[in-house]
Amino acid sequence: MEKNSLQEENLTPTKEQKFWMYRNMLVSRFLEESIEQIYLEGKKPVFNMAAGPIPGEMHLSNGQEPCAVGVCAHLQPFDVVTATHRPHHIAVAKGVNLNKMVAEIFGKSTGLSGGRGGHMHIFDADVNFACSGIIGQGMGPAVGAALSRKMQGKEGVGVAFIGEGAVNQGAFHEAMNLAAVWKLPFITIIEDNQWGISVAKSESTAVPDNSVRAQAYGIPGYQVRDNDTYEIFRVAGEAIERARKGGGPSLIEIETYRLAGHFMGDAEGYRPPGELDGLKAKDPINVMRARLGSEEGLTDEQNDRIVAEARATVDAAVNFARESAYPSPEEALEKVFV
Amino acid sequence: MNEQVTTVAANERRLTIARAMAEAIAQEMRTDPSVFVMGEDIAKLGGVFGNTRGLLEEFGNERVRDTPISETAFMGAAVGAASDGMRPVVELMFVDFFGVCFDAIYNSAAKNAYFSGGNVKVPMVLMTSTGGGYCDAGQHSQCLYATFAHLPGMKVITPSNAYDAKGLMTSAIRDNNPVIYMFHKGLQGMGWLGTEPGATVHVPEEAYEIPFGKAAIVREGSDVSIVAVGMGVHHSLKAAAKLAEEGVSAEVIDLRTLVPLDRDTVFNSVAKTGRLIVVDEDYKSYGVTGEIIATIAERDVSILKASPQRVAYPDIPIPFTRPMEQFALPNPDKIISAYHNLKRARTWRWL
Numbered sequence: 001m002e003k004n005s006l007q008e009e010n011l012t013p014t015k016e017q018k019f020w021m022y023r024n025m026l027v028s029r030f031l032e033e034s035i036e037q038i039y040l041e042g043k044k045p046v047f048n049m050a051a052g053p054i055p056g057e058m059h060l061s062n063g064q065e066p067c068a069v070g071v072c073a074h075l076q077p078f079d080v081v082t083a084t085h086r087p088h089h090i091a092v093a094k095g096v097n098l099n100k101m102v103a104e105i106f107g108k109s110t111g112l113s114g115g116r117g118g119h120m121h122i123f124d125a126d127v128n129f130a131c132s133g134i135i136g137q138g139m140g141p142a143v144g145a146a147l148s149r150k151m152q153g154k155e156g157v158g159v160a161f162i163g164e165g166a167v168n169q170g171a172f173h174e175a176m177n178l179a180a181v182w183k184l185p186f187i188t189i190i191e192d193n194q195w196g197i198s199v200a201k202s203e204s205t206a207v208p209d210n211s212v213r214a215q216a217y218g219i220p221g222y223q224v225r226d227n228d229t230y231e232i233f234r235v236a237g238e239a240i241e242r243a244r245k246g247g248g249p250s251l252i253e254i255e256t257y258r259l260a261g262h263f264m265g266d267a268e269g270y271r272p273p274g275e276l277d278g279l280k281a282k283d284p285i286n287v288m289r290a291r292l293g294s295e296e297g298l299t300d301e302q303n304d305r306i307v308a309e310a311r312a313t314v315d316a317a318v319n320f321a322r323e324s325a326y327p328s329p330e331e332a333l334e335k336v337f338v
Numbered sequence: 339m340n341e342q343v344t345t346v347a348a349n350e351r352r353l354t355i356a357r358a359m360a361e362a363i364a365q366e367m368r369t370d371p372s373v374f375v376m377g378e379d380i381a382k383l384g385g386v387f388g389n390t391r392g393l394l395e396e397f398g399n400e401r402v403r404d405t406p407i408s409e410t411a412f413m414g415a416a417v418g419a420a421s422d423g424m425r426p427v428v429e430l431m432f433v434d435f436f437g438v439c440f441d442a443i444y445n446s447a448a449k450n451a452y453f454s455g456g457n458v459k460v461p462m463v464l465m466t467s468t469g470g471g472y473c474d475a476g477q478h479s480q481c482l483y484a485t486f487a488h489l490p491g492m493k494v495i496t497p498s499n500a501y502d503a504k505g506l507m508t509s510a511i512r513d514n515n516p517v518i519y520m521f522h523k524g525l526q527g528m529g530w531l532g533t534e535p536g537a538t539v540h541v542p543e544e545a546y547e548i549p550f551g552k553a554a555i556v557r558e559g560s561d562v563s564i565v566a567v568g569m570g571v572h573h574s575l576k577a578a579a580k581l582a583e584e585g586v587s588a589e590v591i592d593l594r595t596l597v598p599l600d601r602d603t604v605f606n607s608v609a610k611t612g613r614l615i616v617v618d619e620d621y622k623s624y625g626v627t628g629e630i631i632a633t634i635a636e637r638d639v640s641i642l643k644a645s646p647q648r649v650a651y652p653d654i655p656i657p658f659t660r661p662m663e664q665f666a667l668p669n670p671d672k673i674i675s676a677y678h679n680l681k682r683a684r685t686w687r688w689l
Binding site: 080082111112113114116117121123124125128130132134137139140141142143144145146147148149151152158170171174175177178181182334335336337338 | 372374400401403405406408409410411412413414415416417418419420421422423424426438441442445446449450451452453454455456457458459490491493514515
């Protein structure tokens with residue numbers, strides 16, 4: 001799954017970039033679907049979060065794939081990304097080692113941290129990816145990475161993915177201001193899935209469109225409507241290129257869809273009737289598939305092959321995780337200091 | 339003889355802790371381009387407590403950065419820069435301000451190495467002022483040593499004099515882990531803060547490290563061990579001098595670093611004296627004093643000839659008015675009283 005090197009014209013995806021995005025969306029979705037199934041192993045008939053091969057909280061990213069691929073299509077391994085508690089789609093698109101990531105989600109010794117972090121604490125230093133379980137926490141570190149690159153004169157931008165709920169955290173405001181006043185190569189991606197667990201955006205946020213907040217920092221702000229992969233690609237391309245050229249930070253809010261609950265086990269009683277069905281009808285993977293058919297002549301046969309490859313990639317990672325051993329418990333005492 | 343004395347005096351460089359810290363930072367910045375400093379008023383002003391004075395002039399505002407009053411952002415940025423190959427030295431002006439940025443400290447800086455299985459390092463130094471005694475009330479006078487030392491993943495250091503301040507800063511900057519460097523305002527050598535003169539000592543010009551986890555026996559004795567950090571070391575030395583007049587030989591231990599903690603030196607001292615007083619300007623409960631006593635109790639309580647005593651800050655917010663604050667603070671007289679209490683307490687016999 002090689003993607004094209006950076007192009008001068010970043011606004012329209014090339015054929016290769018379209019297929020790169022589609023493949024990564026598929027891998028991400030299949031990963032979530034596999035996790036969803038495995039997560040329930042051992043948790044039926046009585047749901048016990050601590051039971052089964054994948055214990056703990058689980059936040060799935062079904063539906064939010066366009067945000068990840070549209071942005072990461074412009075990023076290289078040396079670029080720095082901080083992600084949220086819902087990190088899998090972004091990790092996949094950023095090129096995090098899938099086997100080690102899934103093993104981490106299973107809590108196995110072959111996982112990225114040997115089982116110390118789990119699904120909300122995925123760190124892959126090889127591709128400069130990190131995520132965390134605290135809303136808005138990645139803002140400061142991504143700004144710091146951007147500062148580091150600027151000071152070192154080294155290539156690379158800092159990208160913080162956050163949810164729409166995080167813009168109401170102080171960390172958001174402080175980090176945006178700091179990035180702007182120091183004119184750092186930094187981009188904030190707000191994945192607006194409309195829901196902060198059960199609280200609707202309209203009930204938590206004073207402005208309907210968070211891109212207007214960019215004005216408060218004197219930087220460009222964009223809003224992308226309707227989870228549009230190409231539009232995300234276009235504005236992210238513009239923002240990332242500006243950051244690379246020393247033009248400072250940008251803010252992008254993406255209207256995306258959360259096709260799963262906040263976490264697994266969430267009954268989603270707060271959703272208005274019909275909302276989920278309406279969103280599922282606009283599943284971005286189907287949209288992408290249709291676009292590739294009409295624009296690039298993707299046939300069913302070709303599609304089947306791409307789908308099978310993506311599934312095989314995920315299955316291999318899941319098998320790797322399943323077959324890996326648990327760490328010995330006393331290894332918990334290691335790696336506090338390095 | 340006289341000639342020798344003159345030579346020593348000529349070579350002596352008595353520095354304040356503030357100058358010693360700035361010198362260590364400057365020396366590391368000269369040799370390591372990844373070291374930089376940021377915080378509030380640390381550039382043109384040279385730090386409210388003087389510990390970054392001269393750095394802006396030598397290194398410029400790219401590497402010596404005044405930040406907005408945004409501790410959450412710049413503490414988080416320090417974590418991000420440290421994870422990306424830099425060695426930030428970041429100042430939290432008063433430790434009392436930690437409440438607005440603690441997430442970046444204890445949830446990110448302290449845990450990222452662990453969460454990454456050691457693949458991500460966060461070599462940052464957070465220097466912060468502690469301590470009261472000058473009527474600055476309860477949001478500018480705390481020590482909070484135990485708050486930081488309690489949470490795993492951070493090294494916590496507390497110099498009591500300029501020699502240690504320099505060596506510990508050099509070690510802190512070179513360390514690959516987050517280090518919380520807690521300097522006491524009353525030891526800083528800022529005239530306006532009623533400085534303790536004992537903190538201003540000879541400091542070698544060349545860079546040197548002081549290893550973490552090595553307490554210093556700053557006065558040897560045989561009757562009682564007084565264990566302290568920061569300002570408490572100076573109180574303890576004064577108390578030990580007065581106790582000597584009563585014929586009591588007190589050993590004074592400066593822990594120097596709380597994480598890692600040199601439990602062996604403490605234990606060996608108490609094994610020798612059989613009596614323990616712990617002095618701490620942080621709150622009494624759930625703190626350094628309890629940890630030190632637990633160290634002895636856990637390893638071999640039979641070395642104690644009497645119940646240990648602690649001289650610590652009472653469990654109250656720090657009051658403003660002078661009589662109330664001075665009433666609450668540790669001081670040499672309280673340490674001497676603690677010794678007398680200890681002698682009055684039932685002496686244990688271990689058979």
